[in-house]
Amino acid sequence: xxxxxQKIKSLPGEPGVYQFxxxxxxxxxxxxxxxxxKRVSSYFQKKAFDSYKVKILVGKIAEIRHIVVSSExxxxxxxxxxxxxxxxxxxxxLKDDKTFPWICIKKEPFPRVFLTRNVINDGSxxxxxxxxxxxxxxxxxxxxxxxxxRTCKYKLSQENIEAGKFKVCLEYHIENCMGPCEGxxxxxxxxxxxxxxxxxxxxxxxxxVSFLNREMNMxxxxxxxxxxxxxxxxxxxxxxxxxxxTIVNPSxxxxxxxxxxxxxxxxxxxxxxxTKGAVNQAHTVExxxxxxxSTSEILTFAIMDIRQRVRSEARELILPMDLSEAIPWYKxxxxxxGDRKKLLDLSQRNARMYKLEKxxxxxxxPKIYPAQRILQKVKSDLRLEKVxxxxxxxxxxxxxxxxxxxxxxxxxxxxxxxxxxxxxxxxTVTGPDxxxxxxxxxxxxxxxxxxxxxxxxxxxxxxxxxxxxNAAMKSIRKLGLQSRIALIGIAKRLEEIYFPGDPVPLYxxxxxxxxxxxxxxxxxxxxxxxxxxxxxxxxxxxxxVLNSIPGVGESSIRKLFRKYKSIDALAxxxxxxxxxxxxxxxxxxxxxxxxxx
Numbered sequence: 002x003x004x005x006x007q008k009i010k011s012l013p014g015e016p017g018v019y020q021f022x023x024x025x026x027x028x029x030x031x032x033x034x035x036x037x038x039k040r041v042s043s044y045f046q047k048k049a050f051d052s053y054k055v056k057i058l059v060g061k062i063a064e065i066r067h068i069v070v071s072s073e074x075x076x077x078x079x080x081x082x083x084x085x086x087x088x089x090x091x092x093x094x095l096k097d098d099k100t101f102p103w104i105c106i107k108k109e110p111f112p113r114v115f116l117t118r119n120v121i122n123d124g125s126x127x128x129x130x131x132x133x134x135x136x137x138x139x140x141x142x143x144x145x146x147x148x149x150x151r152t153c154k155y156k157l158s159q160e161n162i163e164a165g166k167f168k169v170c171l172e173y174h175i176e177n178c179m180g181p182c183e184g185x186x187x188x189x190x191x192x193x194x195x196x197x198x199x200x201x202x203x204x205x206x207x208x209x210v211s212f213l214n215r216e217m218n219m220x221x222x223x224x225x226x227x228x229x230x231x232x233x234x235x236x237x238x239x240x241x242x243x244x245x246x247t248i249v250n251p252s253x254x255x256x257x258x259x260x261x262x263x264x265x266x267x268x269x270x271x272x273x274x275x276t277k278g279a280v281n282q283a284h285t286v287e288x289x290x291x292x293x294x295s296t297s298e299i300l301t302f303a304i305m306d307i308r309q310r311v312r313s314e315a316r317e318l319i320l321p322m323d324l325s326e327a328i329p330w331y332k333x334x335x336x337x338x339g340d341r342k343k344l345l346d347l348s349q350r351n352a353r354m355y356k357l358e359k360x361x362x363x364x365x366x367p368k369i370y371p372a373q374r375i376l377q378k379v380k381s382d383l384r385l386e387k388v389x390x391x392x393x394x395x396x397x398x399x400x401x402x403x404x405x406x407x408x409x410x411x412x413x414x415x416x417x418x419x420x421x422x423x424x425x426x427x428x429t430v431t432g433p434d435x436x437x438x439x440x441x442x443x444x445x446x447x448x449x450x451x452x453x454x455x456x457x458x459x460x461x462x463x464x465x466x467x468x469x470x471n472a473a474m475k476s477i478r479k480l481g482l483q484s485r486i487a488l489i490g491i492a493k494r495l496e497e498i499y500f501p502g503d504p505v506p507l508y509x510x511x512x513x514x515x516x517x518x519x520x521x522x523x524x525x526x527x528x529x530x531x532x533x534x535x536x537x538x539x540x541x542x543x544x545x546v547l548n549s550i551p552g553v554g555e556s557s558i559r560k561l562f563r564k565y566k567s568i569d570a571l572a573x574x575x576x577x578x579x580x581x582x583x584x585x586x587x588x589x590x591x592x593x594x595x596x597x598x
Contacts, residue, residue: 014039015069023061044062077305081309106199111186113151173185263296267289272286274311284311300322376415379515383487396523444476461487467499
């Protein structure tokens with residue numbers, strides 16, 4: 002703590018970003034500050050915290066690092082980038098981190114126009130990013146409907162075309178391309194199409210419509226009606242596309258609109274991009290709260306993140322609250338009426354609809370309990386055909402071949418079903434033969450379940466490697482259950498998972514819930530087996546001692562064995578207690594025997 006106090010005292014009173022780390026060097030929190038010293042020290046001066054989570058955070062801080070920047074706005078940008086890069090546990094979590102698509106017009110002879118998520122600095126023109134891939138594809142479909150463009154990756158230099166290196170493909174024959182690869186279309190007419198595409202992607206649809214109208218009229222006057230009709234179809238397609246956009250006021254251009262729906266554990270932020278009075282893009286994100294952040298903090302974070310991702314250059318922001326202090330380098334408008342208020346209301350409706358849809362999905366979605374999740378993970382990791390709701394695990398136990406026993410533990414829905422646990426005395430095997438013992442126990446267990454028409458497990462786990470697994474599989478095959486029961490073995494040393502007939506083991510992630518469940522089964526079977534083995538050894542000793550007491554027969558020994566689990570417990574048992582269990586005469590003989598000993 003003294004190190005932290007010294008660190009806080011040495012912090013500068015300047016704008017910057019601070020980072021909290023735990024004792025293992027793991028990042029906990031990233032924050033910005035107008036005055037680093039004041040902001041960081043405030044965490045350690047509070048006697049009562051705003052929330053329990055903040056108290057927990059402060060208790061975990063073992064190291065503080067800071068970065069000084071020139072202004073508060075730079076601190077905000079740096080904070081946003083560090084949060085996205087480091088994803089600290091106690092910062093706001095943006096639940097949408099996908100990359101957005103762009104429409105690229107490639108810098109090359111006879112440029113291609115295509116969709117991409119990778120922006121390369123090679124002189125090509127990129128439009129977007131588009132917050133909706135469907136919107137980008139619709140726009141690309143419109144362009145391909147209007148213009149015949151090549152899609153091939155040929156290097157169409159003039160030398161290559163004149164040398165006849167290329168042949169037209171199917172796209173030419175179905176009239177999607179005009180064959181520039183064979184010189185059937187000149188660069189001038191192709192580039193005119195590209196120029197118009199640039200205008201469409203900039204949002205200048207009206208300019209393209211005006212140009213096409215002039216061309217159509219010229220063709221019509223020249224009695225080239227068929228070509229004029231084709232241009233008319235293109236104009237109508239552009240006008241249909243234009244009417245899809247919500248037109249508010251053409252004078253409102255290059256503006257970003259943000260709204261927020263704030264809930265207890267999360268917030269929904271909607272973004273609209275306005276170009277020439279029309280909604281050009283729309284995007285909604287969900288942010289998970291970590292430290293009960295305020296509405297203004299969440300909205301500020303979302304604005305910086307979304308604008309950076311869509312590469313917005315808008316200088317005006319229409320918002321539901323004044324964030325001039327937090328982001329002073331933009332013009333902030335909080336409209337009360339008029340067209341800007343209509344845009345804000347539209348954004349708010351989008352955010353509200355997203356929230357209502359989220360609630361509906363949550364209410365309709367079946368609840369997934371931890372046990373279901375774990376069993377689904379087991380099914381996936383072990384490539385099982387069914388979810389293993391009933392699992393059994395076997396373990397052999399003996400000491401140098403004496404008192405060989407086996408244990409079977411049963412888990413139902415990932416929980417121990419202790420009433421169904423079973424012990425087995427090995428009957429047909431002489432000496433320490435784990436393989437033969439396993440074969441006997443598996444056969445006895447499942448032949449009985451089949452005979453009594455009881456439910457079979459979907460998965461059986463054998464505590465051991467390939468040898469025990471193969472022995473167990475022999476019995477499974479004898480009973481014809483190989484298609485009804487999945488069998489695996491778990492070897493202790495490296496926790497390898499073996500499958501019948503496969504010499505190569507499966508290694509499951511050590512932190513996986515699947516492996517943890519299998520280990521729990523194995524450990525429980527081992528514990529249950531050892532416990533029975535100890536009891537059996539103790540019983541054998543008790544039996545040999547009691548047989549030497551005159552007048553104490555097998556029936557009496559069984560009663561004593563059930564009540565007193567060891568010789569030591571029997572040796573100190575009161576005579577009256579023994580008399581209640583057997584009779585007074587036998588009780589006196591037993592007490593006399595142990596007294597003489």
